[in-house]
Amino acid sequence: MENRIKNLFAEKQQGLLSVYFTAGYPNLEDTVPIILELEKNGVDLIEVGMPFSDPLADGPTIQQSSEIALKNGMTIPRLFQQLQDIRKHTQIPLVLMGYLNPVMQYGVERFCQKAKEIGIDGVILPDLPLLDYVREYKSVFEENSLSKIFLVTPQTPEQRIREIDSHTNGFVYMVSSASTTGSTTGKAVANTDYFQRVSNMGLRNPGMIGFGIHNNETFAQACNHAKGAIIGSAFIKALGQEGELEQNISSFIQSIRN
Amino acid sequence: MKYAVDDNGFYGKFGGAYVPEMLYPNVEELRQNYLKIMYEPAFQEELQGLLKDYVGRPTPLYFAKRLSEKYNTKIYLKREDLNHTGAHKINNTMGQILLAKRLGKKRIIAETGAGQHGVATATVCALMGLECIVYMGEVDIERQAPNVARMKMLGATVVPAISGSRTLKDATNEAIRDWINNPENTYYIIGSVVGPHPYPDMVTRFQAVISEEMMAQLQEKEGRDYPDYVVACVGGGSNAAGAFYHYLDRPEVKLVAVEAAGMGIDSGESAATSVLGKEGVIHGSRTLLMQTEDGQVVEPYSISAGLDYPGVGPLHAHLHQSGRAIFKSITDEEALQAVLELTKLEGIIPALESAHALAALDRIGAKPDEVVVLNLSGRGDKDLATYLKRFHFDGE
Numbered sequence: 060m061e062n063r064i065k066n067l068f069a070e071k072q073q074g075l076l077s078v079y080f081t082a083g084y085p086n087l088e089d090t091v092p093i094i095l096e097l098e099k100n101g102v103d104l105i106e107v108g109m110p111f112s113d114p115l116a117d118g119p120t121i122q123q124s125s126e127i128a129l130k131n132g133m134t135i136p137r138l139f140q141q142l143q144d145i146r147k148h149t150q151i152p153l154v155l156m157g158y159l160n161p162v163m164q165y166g167v168e169r170f171c172q173k174a175k176e177i178g179i180d181g182v183i184l185p186d187l188p189l190l191d192y193v194r195e196y197k198s199v200f201e202e203n204s205l206s207k208i209f210l211v212t213p214q215t216p217e218q219r220i221r222e223i224d225s226h227t228n229g230f231v232y233m234v235s236s237a238s239t240t241g242s243t244t245g246k247a248v249a250n251t252d253y254f255q256r257v258s259n260m261g262l263r264n265p266g267m268i269g270f271g272i273h274n275n276e277t278f279a280q281a282c283n284h285a286k287g288a289i290i291g292s293a294f295i296k297a298l299g300q301e302g303e304l305e306q307n308i309s310s311f312i313q314s315i316r317n
Numbered sequence: 318m319k320y321a322v323d324d325n326g327f328y329g330k331f332g333g334a335y336v337p338e339m340l341y342p343n344v345e346e347l348r349q350n351y352l353k354i355m356y357e358p359a360f361q362e363e364l365q366g367l368l369k370d371y372v373g374r375p376t377p378l379y380f381a382k383r384l385s386e387k388y389n390t391k392i393y394l395k396r397e398d399l400n401h402t403g404a405h406k407i408n409n410t411m412g413q414i415l416l417a418k419r420l421g422k423k424r425i426i427a428e429t430g431a432g433q434h435g436v437a438t439a440t441v442c443a444l445m446g447l448e449c450i451v452y453m454g455e456v457d458i459e460r461q462a463p464n465v466a467r468m469k470m471l472g473a474t475v476v477p478a479i480s481g482s483r484t485l486k487d488a489t490n491e492a493i494r495d496w497i498n499n500p501e502n503t504y505y506i507i508g509s510v511v512g513p514h515p516y517p518d519m520v521t522r523f524q525a526v527i528s529e530e531m532m533a534q535l536q537e538k539e540g541r542d543y544p545d546y547v548v549a550c551v552g553g554g555s556n557a558a559g560a561f562y563h564y565l566d567r568p569e570v571k572l573v574a575v576e577a578a579g580m581g582i583d584s585g586e587s588a589a590t591s592v593l594g595k596e597g598v599i600h601g602s603r604t605l606l607m608q609t610e611d612g613q614v615v616e617p618y619s620i621s622a623g624l625d626y627p628g629v630g631p632l633h634a635h636l637h638q639s640g641r642a643i644f645k646s647i648t649d650e651e652a653l654q655a656v657l658e659l660t661k662l663e664g665i666i667p668a669l670e671s672a673h674a675l676a677a678l679d680r681i682g683a684k685p686d687e688v689v690v691l692n693l694s695g696r697g698d699k700d701l702a703t704y705l706k707r708f709h710f711d712g713e
Contacts, residue, residue, distance in 0.1 A: 164612030
């Protein structure tokens with residue numbers, strides 16, 4: 060079966076832009092319009108956030124968008140319903156990102172089967188540890204052709220990065236600095252030694268840098284050290300502004316790419 | 318030990334370390350070192366010295382004569398309420414602060430609900446001269462003003478948790494986020510037997526001094542080192558874990574865990590996790606968790622802020638599921654009555670948390686010649702405002 064993430068990295072070598080947004084924010088039914096608008100504006104990969112009540116790894120922006128999305132009525136079944144026909148409209152690589160508990164309650168196997176049926180390409184669950192994934196869930200993800208994407212950080216030892224690289228496919232999510240999401244201190248792109256160290260390891264998977272990438276400057280800097288970068292909180296802030304969704308999305312993506 | 322944690326950090330199917338990669342090195346550092354450091358002779362010598370001379374251990378095992386007459390059985394109270402700072406919490410914070418020092422950490426963070434763990438952490442930080450930051454839900458800051466004042470007086474910075482429901486669960490989230498942002502110089506003192514492995518096991522071991530003393534004290538008073546029942550309240554479950562620990566593998570001892578039913582199990586305002594929870598993951602641990610069918614964490618309710626937690630330690634989830642411990646639930650009203658009863662019969666004003674354990678005394682079926690040890694985890698000073706209001710001692 061075709062793997063859209065693999066194809067993407069084969070076709071495009073640098074400057075990839077991946078965008079994260081919380082499904083159900085700002086409005087419950089915005090999921091599909093946001094995906095289509097992001098594609099229209101030349102984004103390469105989309106991470107669709109599944110909101111959780113207790114997002115440990117996230118800063119205030121994603122916490123608030125999650126709270127609003129849950130109030131709006133977003134759930135995993137609802138999200139799957141919205142995405143049911145998405146492959147009739149776009150072939151952009153789609154990754155679902157969220158926390159383990161809601162996925163566990165839905166049923167991990169059922170979740171993976173449904174994701175495959177819809178045409179989802181990958182999954183990120185930051186609080187599912189590598190060892191537990193390998194022991195309990197890896198075969199289910201693989202049977203359903205889902206890339207399970209893992210995070211590495213500046214504190215992750217080399218041996219563990221290699222272990223993660225060996226169990227994953229798609230890309231390695233390089234967390235830019237010791238931080239929750241949404242930092243705008245600029246610390247995100249300061250850690251060039253770490254980026255270089257990972258880059259020199261010759262991993263099987265390409266690297267994407269995320270956390271704290273929030274404008275044209277930080278995006279460009281991150282792209283110097285990896286295949287591309289991931290933007291989440293800054294995009295969610297743009298979605299929360301007044302005005303039309305289309306306009307907010309296109310001006311934000313243009314501001315990053317130009 | 319059959320009920321001890323396994324090599325992967327699990328109690329049966331509960332436990333583990335479900336943390337984002339950002340926390341992996343911190344948790345791993347602790348996992349590799351905690352047992353080694355805890356059982357070094359020099360560490361034990363320092364800890365035992367402080368527990369004795371500073372905390373005031375051993376705490377008495379008091380035969381409650383009038384309470385025993387009332388319930389027609391032999392009831393002993395393990396007086397954790399007589400510890401410095403007024404509860405069992407300091408057994409754990411004293412252990413962890415010494416561990417943090419040996420790991421070279423300079424900055425201490427903690428979460429707190431009612432403020433008891435926050436005060437116990439601020440106390441040991443003052444004692445050791447370490448920086449202390451306590452996360453506390455904005456709602457709890459408003460309703461627990463005296464403990465906030467104590468923490469500030471002890472030199473701690475109290476940071477309001479303004480996310481989610483702004484209570485204990487959110488304070489814990491904020492403490493974990495702080496740890497993610499400060500992975501190298503910071504040590505997180507968790508206040509209960511919750512969180513990622515090795516915290517549940519480590520906190521249990523620091524609290525196990527409770528049952529260790531019980532054994533010696535019962536030997537002296539009853540001529541045998543075990544009771545027929547150990548009764549303790551459970552929120553996250555640290556005082557119960559400590560009171561049960563040395564009896565876990567002794568089936569002749571019945572373990573009774575008492576949860577907060579709040580306004581009643583079916584009222585929608587409850588914290589009885591063993592009844593209302595389903596298997597899930599919270600704060601890095603797979604355990605029983607109060608949640609919606611979509612897996613969103615539900616905000617619990619109890620009059621007692623210390624029992625107001627949507628999860629329960631993984632050890633207790635396992636004790637519940639295996640049937641090793643008996644779980645009871647007690648409403649706000651029943652706990653308040655138990656406060657009055659102990660005050661009048663024995664001259665001891667208990668904490669609201671401990672009162673839940675007391676209220677379960679008539680439900681355990683102890684016979685006249687049987688021995689019951691009830692872990693009186695804390696004193697009621699912190700709850701005086703509630704007592705004055707509910708018992709109308711405030712002149713109304």
